[in-house]
Amino acid sequence: MKIEFQGDKIYLDRELSRLDRMAIHFSEKLRDAGIEHVFVSGYVAIVFGRNRTSEDIDVICEPVSQGVFEELWLSLKEMECIITSDPESAYNDYLKDGMALRFAYRGEFIPNMEMKVVSNGVHREALMRRKILLLNGHPLPISDFELQIAYKLFLGSEKDIEDARFLYHLFRDKLEPDSLMGKIKEFGLSEREAKYYLGWS
């Protein structure tokens, strides 16, 4: 794998997948609307080669006004919201209440973009400490690895632990061990168990 790290930027060139194309497209629209955002969860592992698929890509956004959201809505010409067709309801009944909206390419249902507004400390930190992945030159803001690994362990399903193990092993030389262990403890996880699941010897 050829991957380059330069400060907060990560450079990766790969054959793009369907998920990558959708993430790039949605990120462009968010950026055009001036909405700060970060990709989190499974996609962060999948984009670096984790061999599993996902029905959605999770993206966390900063709080936005209704006007800015409607601008985004109108710009998503190739995609549609599969939760509601009414932008006012999407904003007031979902986004403002911290509930997710899902956008898919028109006529499709899967995969879809799961869009949420920051509603907890993990979201805030992911947004604040995001790195920029340049995927074939396309900028994608992604959660930093230490937070992602610790949070995945906290979520605790087999799939989540496998994602954490994958990221840990792939980026072991780039991670800050003290920061990672600090986060693991912040999530109330035991050091012994976390190290066991990560294969951290």
Added chain:
Amino acid sequence: MTYDLEELRKEKQRNFEERLKFIDLYVEWLKKTPNKVWSRQQNELIGKE
């Protein structure tokens, strides 16, 4: 038919641990494999655009 649930739980845990070890092997392969190769193989699973 009765199942030995304790035996099944142990089997489930063993399968999970084997998958974790497989991830380590996969990552080692990924690290030494050109991006074009691993991403093409991944796309056969998750779908190329």
